[in-house]
Amino acid sequence: MSAPPAAAEAAPAPVTAAPPDRRDDVLFAVAVLVALAPIAVALWRAATQGWAPIGDNGYFVIRARDVGTANNPLLGTWTSASIGSGSNFNNPGPLLFDLFALPVRIFGSRMGVAVGAAALNGAAVVGTGLAARRRAGSVVGIGAVLAATGLAWTMGSALLVDPWQPHSLLLVFLLGLVLVWAVACGDAWALPWAVAVASVVLETHLSYLVLVAALGAWAVLGFTSALRAQRRLAPDGWPEHRRGAVRGVAVAAGVAAVAWAQPLYEQVTAEGGGNLSRLASHATGSGRVIGLRLGARVVADVLAVPPFWLRTSFAQALRPAPAVPAGRSQYPTLSPSAPAALALLAALALVLALAAWQARRRNQAEVARALVTALVAVGAGLVTAWRLPKGLLGLPVHQFRWLWPIAAFTTFSLGLAVATAARRPRSAPGRRWAGRRLAAVVLTVATAVVAALAVPAWNAHVGPSQDSWAMPVVLRLQERMGVLRDDGPLLLDIRGLRFGEPFSGPVMAELQRRGIPFVVDDEGMVRQVGERRRAKGGETRLLIREGDAALSTPAGLARHVLVQGLSDRERREMDRLRLLVAQHLRAVGRVPLNARGRQVVAARSQATLRRIIGRDDVGALLAYRGLSLLVSNDLLVLDPAWQRRFDRYVELQTRWDRATVGLFLAPPRAQGGP
Incomplete structure (x- = not known):
């Protein structure tokens, strides 16, 4: 007679079903150490090769330094989901700032957040291995470390020290999935850790809301189910199990109270409505969302379509094409149609469900619950993608990064199911142990191979890391900012700055590091750097100008810092090539578009470029920088000699425009002035 379902899922013995072996533990330790190597090397490379926090990463420096001061952050970063919503709001909480505070204090503004991100990723890798090892033995722990190492390789070395939350949370979320699995198996020890990790990911990035809610519900359901089964099957040991469960729940409640104290305090003390209320209004609003059809395509592209969750998909997924012919998709890497995507996701869900059912029939409840955890994550991921707001700037790829940890955990759980299904339950103990040791060796070697592949420098060029060219520029800029006097707060005037600079x-x-007070008057920026930095009026303005604008000094402005993107020789070469390019285009009499170039220019997004080309206005074309799009995407008909000249001109012009930066001081803006 078969065991009842509840009994089949009752706190079973580890899936290795063999006594502990010190040699397996040694292999586990080796796997963990080699998995940490790519993170350590990435941090060393950042420290020795001029890494600097650029773009949004600068805000993590500011707010980490603010922890424990009068500007102590109570919320996370301002979120781009505010754009077009009619309201400004932040990610729920400041836990990531709190985690980075000590590294920033110790290692300074440049390397502090990189050390914090590396430490967070390293802790997540170790925690993933330890949680899986405790749940199912050293061999399974090595398998979990292999999955984490694979995710680190997918991210690439540049992102292993990147504090930007869509990237710094990926290995942490993978740890969270393993902890949810452990809780669902009835492990009370994992409850506080699961709550802590869930709080970090949810407070730091709002896109995890549905995922945390769904996985949390499954963890509670699995935990209570396991407790009931333990009470029925082992009544003598029930009092001890109950005490352990009560302790775990009590500690988890305490962790939740501490983790959410700051955002709750802000909610009840903020004027004009707290952040949690704003988030609730946004979540229940009727704004545009991604939708099921497009959301399913995005999810399937990572979970069910080659190259799945590997490095290529991470770098290319949802990357908008720079030059799209009229009538073509802006996201050419999205391969399946909506019906095909839904069918593929349904097939994946069916595979997970059938594998879980088979594991349950074999009384392998831990395996079954790992598969159900993956199934819940896939389903919650689809709902999240469906309901994500559709931004004004296109698909928000950074809000889909949780797909890669889900894919890594799904691979891990399916691998666990295959390995346990292939094991022969009636084989001799010696043969079973030999097979287990072979598996441990193979998994450790695989971890070492993947870790070795993850060590070389590689940049996916996503998020702030796509502007890695700006790091030396930023360092030169910051070195020269000592000339700015501390004659009162400086108002950073962001008018005229391009989005994402x-x-x-x-x-x-750097102003903060030098002790120069600064304020802002843009509402989104106020929420980014703190209410105490809201401008009151009358402050000297600090302006940032790029490219040609950095060289001109309008009346009333004084330039204090200048960094030029080209040497004098390169600038003379650029000016000479500009004249040659203009002469060639005028001699040809038109912009020599090829067939694909004509299709691209006909697209709705290129209306301005189309008008300029239609007027045969070479000066306007060069001033608009439209030539960069045409040359870099091979949209012109040029002979080899002219192709080289055009390529070199565009290279120099782009470097000049991007890497030439000036800082100007200006008098306070007149009341009601621009």
């Missing part, structure tokens, strides 16, 4: 955050961080 890499300089304003580091400039504010």
Whole structure:
């Protein structure tokens, strides 16, 4: 007679079903150490090769330094989901700032957040291995470490020290999935850790809301189910199990109270409505969302379509094409159609469900619950993608990064199911132990291989890391900011700055490091750097200008800092090539577009470029920088000699425009003035 379902899922013995072996533990330790190597090397490379926090990463420096001061942050970063919503709001809480505070104090503004991100990733890798090892033995622990190492390789070395929350949370979320699995198996010890990790990811990035809610509900359901089964099957040991469960729940409640104290305090003390109320209004609003069809395509692209969750997909997923012919998708890497995507996700869900059912039939409840954890994560991921707000700037790729940890955990759980299903339950103990040791060796070697692949420098060029060219520029800019006098708070005037520029955050961080007070008057920026930095009026303005604008000094402004993107020789070469390019285009009499170039220019997004080309206005074309799009995407018909000249001109012009930066001081803005 078969055991009842509840009994089949009752706190079973580890899936290794063999006594502990010191040699397995040694292999586990080796796997953990080699998995940490890519993170350590990435941090060493950042420290020795001029890494600097650029773009939004500058805000992590500022707010980490603010922890424990009068500007102590109570919320997370301002979120781009505010754009177009009619309200400004932040991610729920400041736990990531709190975690970075000590490294920033010890290692300074440049390397502090990199050390914090590396430490967080390293702790997540170790925690993933330890949680899986405690749950199912050293061999399974090595398998979990292999999954974490694979995710680190997918991210690439540049992101292993990146504090930007869509990247610094990925290995942490993978740890959270393993902890949810442990809690669902009835492990009370994992409850406080699961609550802590869930609080970190949810407070730091709002896109985890549905995922945390769904996985939390499954963890509670699995935990209570396991407790009931333990009470029924082992009544003599029930009092001890109950005491352990009560302790785990009590500690978890305490962790939750501490983790959420700051955002709750802000909610009840903020004027004009707290942040949690704003988030609730936004969540229940009727704004545009991604939708099921497009959301399913995004999820399937990572979970069910090659190259799945590997490095290529991470770098290319949802990357908008720079030059899109009329009528073509802006996201050419999204391969499946909506019906195909839904079918693929349904097939994946069916595989997970059938594997869980088979594991349950074999009385392998731990395996079954790992598969159910993956199934819940996949389903919650689809709902999240469906309901994410559709931004004004296109698909928010950074809000989908949780797909890669889900894919890594799904691979881990399916691998666990296959390995346990292939094991022969009636084989001799010696043969079973030999097979287990072979598995441990193979997994450790695989971890070492993947870790070795993750060590070389590689940049996915996503998020702030896509502007890695700006790091030396930022360092030169910050070195020269000592000329700015502390004659009262400086108002950083962001008017005229392009969206996503890499300089304003580091400039504010350097002002903070030098003890120069600064304020802002943009509402989103106020929520980014804190209410105490709201401008009151009458402050001297600090302006950042890029490219040609950094060289001109309008009346009333004084330039104090200048960093030029080209040497004098390179600038003369650029000017000479500009004249040659203009002469060639005028001699040809038109912009020599090829067939694909004509299709791209006909697209709705290129209306301005189309008008300029239609007027045959070479000066306007060069001033608009439209030539960069045409040349870098091979949209012109040029002979080899002219192709080289055009390529070199665009290279120099782009470097000049991006890496030439000036800081100006201006008098306070007149009341009602621009």
